[in-house]
Amino acid sequence: MTLRNFALATSAASLAIAPVAAQAAPASRTAAPASEESELVGSNMILLALAAIAIVVGIIILADNGDDDAVSP
Secondary structure: OHHHHHHHHHHHHHHHHHHHHHHHOOOOOOOOOOOOOOOOHHHHHHHHHHHHHHHHHHHHHHHOOOOOOOOOO
């Protein structure tokens, strides 16, 4: 029971301290300018195509009701 109370107290303290720690961080951070375009543009399209194929295959598998019995006697 003591370990459970300690875990609850620790999580409550971390939730209370997190906004204060985030506010204390310097706000003057700026991103460095990009000098050239990312090389991952083509791979994003490949991943998108693979995801679309996976979704279509999943729908086909789920739509199959498993009724593959032969009709003829």
